[in-house]
Amino acid sequence: MQLSATCALELCWECGEEEDRQNLTDLAKRLMHPSDGDFFEVLDRSIGIIRSAGWNGCIPTWYDLPVILDLPKEQKALRQVICDLNKERNNRPAHGVVAYDSILSTLQWLPDVSWRLINELKELLPIKLDSLVLKSCLGDLTIKSIKIDKGTAIVVRKYSKGGSSWRAQYQVLDPVTSHEGYFDVDDNAPLIAALHQSNTALKSSTIFVGDKIWNPSHLIPFKQTDTFEGRNKEISELIEWWNDKDSRTCIVFGDGGIGKTTLVLEFLNDLLDSSFGGIEWFPQLMFFYSAKQTRWGVNGLEYLSGVVPSIAESVRSLISILDDSLGRDWMKEDPRPLIDKASTFLSEIGLSRNEILIVLDNTETLARTQAQVDDLAKVLRQIAIKLGRVIITSRRREKIEAFPVQVPKLEDKTGAVLLKRLGGVYGAQSLSSAGDSTLTRVSKQLSGKPLLLDVLARHISNSGCGIEQGVQAVLKQGRSDLGEFLFEDAWSRMLSTHKEVFLVLGQVGGAIANQMAAWSCAEMGVQLDDWLESFGETKFGTLNDYGANFDINLNPDAREYLTKKYSEIAEKERVRIDSTVKKIRIKHQQLLRAEISEVTDRVSFAFRTSAAKAAKIAAQRGQVDEAIMWYEEAATADPGNYALLDRFAWYLMNHKLLDRAFGIAKRACQAGPADADAHFTAGMIAARLANIREADKYLDLANKFGKELHLCMLQKARAKLKYAIANGIEKNIIVLNEALDQLEEAKSSSNHNYTYKKHLDERKRIIDNINALISKFKVAKKVKEPIIIRKTKNEL
Numbered sequence: 001m002q003l004s005a006t007c008a009l010e011l012c013w014e015c016g017e018e019e020d021r022q023n024l025t026d027l028a029k030r031l032m033h034p035s036d037g038d039f040f041e042v043l044d045r046s047i048g049i050i051r052s053a054g055w056n057g058c059i060p061t062w063y064d065l066p067v068i069l070d071l072p073k074e075q076k077a078l079r080q081v082i083c084d085l086n087k088e089r090n091n092r093p094a095h096g097v098v099a100y101d102s103i104l105s106t107l108q109w110l111p112d113v114s115w116r117l118i119n120e121l122k123e124l125l126p127i128k129l130d131s132l133v134l135k136s137c138l139g140d141l142t143i144k145s146i147k148i149d150k151g152t153a154i155v156v157r158k159y160s161k162g163g164s165s166w167r168a169q170y171q172v173l174d175p176v177t178s179h180e181g182y183f184d185v186d187d188n189a190p191l192i193a194a195l196h197q198s199n200t201a202l203k204s205s206t207i208f209v210g211d212k213i214w215n216p217s218h219l220i221p222f223k224q225t226d227t228f229e230g231r232n233k234e235i236s237e238l239i240e241w242w243n244d245k246d247s248r249t250c251i252v253f254g255d256g257g258i259g260k261t262t263l264v265l266e267f268l269n270d271l272l273d274s275s276f277g278g279i280e281w282f283p284q285l286m287f288f289y290s291a292k293q294t295r296w297g298v299n300g301l302e303y304l305s306g307v308v309p310s311i312a313e314s315v316r317s318l319i320s321i322l323d324d325s326l327g328r329d330w331m332k333e334d335p336r337p338l339i340d341k342a343s344t345f346l347s348e349i350g351l352s353r354n355e356i357l358i359v360l361d362n363t364e365t366l367a368r369t370q371a372q373v374d375d376l377a378k379v380l381r382q383i384a385i386k387l388g389r390v391i392i393t394s395r396r397r398e399k400i401e402a403f404p405v406q407v408p409k410l411e412d413k414t415g416a417v418l419l420k421r422l423g424g425v426y427g428a429q430s431l432s433s434a435g436d437s438t439l440t441r442v443s444k445q446l447s448g449k450p451l452l453l454d455v456l457a458r459h460i461s462n463s464g465c466g467i468e469q470g471v472q473a474v475l476k477q478g479r480s481d482l483g484e485f486l487f488e489d490a491w492s493r494m495l496s497t498h499k500e501v502f503l504v505l506g507q508v509g510g511a512i513a514n515q516m517a518a519w520s521c522a523e524m525g526v527q528l529d530d531w532l533e534s535f536g537e538t539k540f541g542t543l544n545d546y547g548a549n550f551d552i553n554l555n556p557d558a559r560e561y562l563t564k565k566y567s568e569i570a571e572k573e574r575v576r577i578d579s580t581v582k583k584i585r586i587k588h589q590q591l592l593r594a595e596i597s598e599v600t601d602r603v604s605f606a607f608r609t610s611a612a613k614a615a616k617i618a619a620q621r622g623q624v625d626e627a628i629m630w631y632e633e634a635a636t637a638d639p640g641n642y643a644l645l646d647r648f649a650w651y652l653m654n655h656k657l658l659d660r661a662f663g664i665a666k667r668a669c670q671a672g673p674a675d676a677d678a679h680f681t682a683g684m685i686a687a688r689l690a691n692i693r694e695a696d697k698y699l700d701l702a703n704k705f706g707k708e709l710h711l712c713m714l715q716k717a718r719a720k721l722k723y724a725i726a727n728g729i730e731k732n733i734i735v736l737n738e739a740l741d742q743l744e745e746a747k748s749s750s751n752h753n754y755t756y757k758k759h760l761d762e763r764k765r766i767i768d769n770i771n772a773l774i775s776k777f778k779v780a781k782k783v784k785e786p787i788i789i790r791k792t793k794n795e796l
Helices: 002-015 018-022 025-032 038-052 078-094 100-124 190-195 232-243 260-272 307-320 335-348 370-386 412-426 429-433 436-445 450-463 467-475 479-492 496-508 514-523 528-537 556-568 571-595 610-620 624-637 642-654 658-671 676-688 692-704 709-727 730-748 756-781
Strands: 132-136 139-142 154-162 165-172 180-185 207-209 212-214 217-219 249-253 285-290 294-297 300-303 356-361 389-394 403-406 511-513 541-545 550-554
Touching: 002 025, 002 038, 002 100, 002 132, 002 139, 002 154, 002 190, 025 038, 025 154, 025 190, 038 078, 078 100, 078 207, 154 180, 232 249, 232 260, 232 403, 249 260, 249 370, 260 285, 260 356, 260 389, 285 307, 285 541, 307 335, 307 356, 307 370, 335 370, 370 389, 412 429, 412 436, 412 450, 429 450, 429 467, 436 467, 450 467, 479 556, 496 514, 496 528, 496 550, 496 556, 496 571, 511 514, 514 528, 514 550, 514 571, 528 541, 550 556, 571 610, 610 624, 610 642, 624 642, 642 658, 642 676, 658 676, 658 692, 676 692, 676 709, 692 709, 709 730, 709 756, 730 756
Parallel strands: 217 285, 249 389, 249 403, 285 356, 356 389
Antiparallel strands: 132 139, 154 165, 165 180, 207 212, 294 300, 511 550, 541 550
């Protein structure tokens, strides 16, 4: 199923119409971290696109059973068979009770269904040559998003972005070992290119719950830990609130470090992975927002003191995942009119308040005084009434009408199990080998706080000390000193270049978007994915990973610690850090200004990202270096956007950076294999490089895909003129004659539109240049005989 779905998407990308391509983003998101029903959904929508592209007989049994196949009357279409299979899986093996009789019953029909899937989907399964190749009547297609492992098929668990590169995590289909592995996925792979068409991180899932198919769109971070333990009571309470559709708000509260956010993300990710049965509410949009004390605005770092600006920021963030071009009217700070405006917007796109879940994390940071606490309660009530159902996490039990879920310390036995698992994860041998009674006692000593248990396991692993020494080291740190104890431990093990990135981000401050982290790493010569590994080993803050994007919130104590470390470095190093911080602040402010700017272009989706808008604005202002920098940034963020790459190549060509321009133009043609403009630009650049063969190739394709013949012929003539100049007139008289023939055709096929005069002027310049070259050649060589040059009809 996964292999056929992936091949189907890649075939749609390569052979589908442009309008079809624009609709592949949602399907690509489904394959990033697939759950029940995602492969079914991809196949269901892709097969229709493939048939429209010319393969009319693709999986003939998918939607119905053709009469010519002479199949039994009780036989169902393959689409219905897969739908029934998913429902059966969710009813028993996945979420129900598996009994002996149900196993026997399943074994009666499952082998036949499995063979049907193999036999009827085989048209969409690739064969192994030097790589995986899908053969069809639309042509041979090399599959780029999935591989095999030493001749064995695999199942991809998830695709994820680590820094600037994409990786696939997989398991081998081997009944003996089933080992895990990873492989890199090229940015130009159709799966990734389709994903980058959209500027939103919003993802979609297909989930089978009983007889219902649920298709939520969501922006929910991944789970924060792979060692989640216990909390069955709290999860049951969350399910109880979830199913009580009349309850608008749920508050998850408890001490710091007790695991509130971890619990909520575990619950929501399990929902999206179909891990719960008995669900009765099916929201269409799920949104997570971590409350911030600072943010980056167009005027630099801004402190969000109090409820008003923070809630306004959360409302803007909600709407921005649905509309990436928010105007200035969304930049107001009073949350009440913004909530009303957001409510109207959601209604206009067909979403009601009963179809939306909003998660607000760390709300205790929004209100300090009693007046602020009261104001927060009023604003949260408005959000719950007008925008959607709300889950909030807080160290306080906020004074609002809400379903309460208190997160207490872990039970001692649960804490012991968690310590044992953490010992294995971090290689803390003394924990891994300790008995249950010892681990139970240690969990009790550390108040059953997952944060402290994690700190202990890390400390024992890094220092090699025993359990008792580790416990004492943790306990002797006062609440205010624990952070520095953790930070110093992490700092001592960190590479010096990684420390520099932390020092930069400590000075930048605020909520750090993935772009800012990437810029900092680039300035310091560090790979982003390597630095993220270092960040994961520290307690400097939290990383909300949304798959394609992430953001980082530095702990206030960590910022204080980094400020202290900054003050201790040499003056020369401080100057370097300050210079990097200034560059990043300027770039980010430019990006934010571009977000709210209106940029017009004949092909609007070329400038759909903020970086692309910033490039266009810089170009209009004549800031060449800055425009190129932003074009490069945009091309990295949106590598499948062939219109953007075409504009970038054209801009480089106009500034005489021809070799670089040609490389970008070829990327545009790869991303848009049927786009006339992209091929025409590539042909123009090849012509200016005097590369006749490449110019002819790209211009022929441009004409095939719709570019007017006279325009293509003019550029072909230019290529020959440039070639003759570069390689000598005497040897290239024939080439110049061919150029004149093409110039004649360029005139005769012109359709006399509004660009006709401009076209004629350029044509005349090329003819004059050719004649001037011939005259110069005659004088230089003292040639008495006439050179045989065919004149155009216009000159006879």
